[in-house]
Amino acid sequence: MLELLYEGKAKKVYQTDKEDELILSYKDDATAFNGKKKAQFTGKGRFNNLITAHVFRYLTTEAIPHHFIETLNDTDQRVYKTSIIPIEVVVRNRSSYSLNNRLGIKEDAVFEPALVEWFYKNDALNDPLINDQHVFLLTDVSKEELNQIYELTLKINNALKRFFHQINLDLIDFKIEFGRNSAGEIILSDEISPDTCRLEDSYTKQHLDKDVFRQGTGNLLDVYQIILSRLEELS
């Protein structure tokens, strides 16, 4: 029996017998608005596990340092253990209703360069937006490291745009997390899936991401299936 280290909203985290490796086990739960909206979708865990694996394998070819090792089965993947930096890094290539609500920036606004935002990863505080100075107060990230995170984030954005472009999806925005591995290096961690990206079909303009659940505008499983199918056709 593996030791359960943490159960989050979307995944369970297990310690393996190697000190610096974990298993991320993707759950079928969907949550939105910091857990205020909840539902179960049988098969969602599998989609996010497999889609995330496709993404990270691509990021290897783009020389992005990351935690992913391999998928073990439909819902589980092996990753390098990191100590997670408690910042949710949000990258926006285009505005969306959430930015419109917060700052009044119109939904069709395009950001070039991409707009990068830090949020403090803290459910009790509702993941508040923070600035660079808050990062230094709230985490052990140095000025040089924050700059490194910023540069890496822009590289990841470019890589992800290319990745999703292959399956005719436009990347509107996404959320990533970084952690420090056992060598102290900052590497991309967590997941990259339709739970954490806003994706739009380049031709039909259909939204293919968790917004169908957040906004109640479509069937989550159908949409995640479309993405996985396109990725499997590709490879």
Next chain:
Amino acid sequence: MLELLYEGKAKKVYQTDKEDELILSYKDDATAFNGKKKAQFTGKGRFNNLITAHVFRYLTTEAIPHHFIETLNDTDQRVYKTSIIPIEVVVRNRSSYSLNNRLGIKEDAVFEPALVEWFYKNDALNDPLINDQHVFLLTDVSKEELNQIYELTLKINNALKRFFHQINLDLIDFKIEFGRNSAGEIILSDEISPDTCRLEDSYTKQHLDKDVFRQGTGNLLDVYQIILSRLEELS
């Protein structure tokens, strides 16, 4: 009759017959929590008008560029007209309950260097916190100008700490606004008063600012009178 250009929560703004000069007329209204809490205090306008005048006259001696020209009477002051940059610049030398609520930073935390935050001056959006990139999207402020605003802000903080120290007050935090004058220069505008500063008596640790109204912990007029009296004794 002067033309009323704008009526805000705390002041009325009149155009004078000189194109680049305004009259700020301080009202007796107190508001908190973006106008959700309201009251009238006869004499408050006078206190803020006169206290602000003392502050800006001191800032002249510290070579801070600002809009203040002179007081005209108990409630009115003449200032250079600026086009206000829609950013509320907040400077924190120490934490407070609001930062504690937002980020969980303990109330007695001391910030050295001071923590500087930008908020988008927009009542309809509830003056949201923004980062540098949001500033560039939402205003016409350039990167160089934002840096200039930041440096000027630190200078103003140091000057204000010295100013209030003369009357045995510690400056916990404050909010300022900048505008562009007719020559295009960025200068300190608006007011600096117990409405916009958190001030603590260095010895008794009593709060001498609008928090007594916000929190319902004291009499606003008594507290503002104490500050004005100390300033008048000084000069």
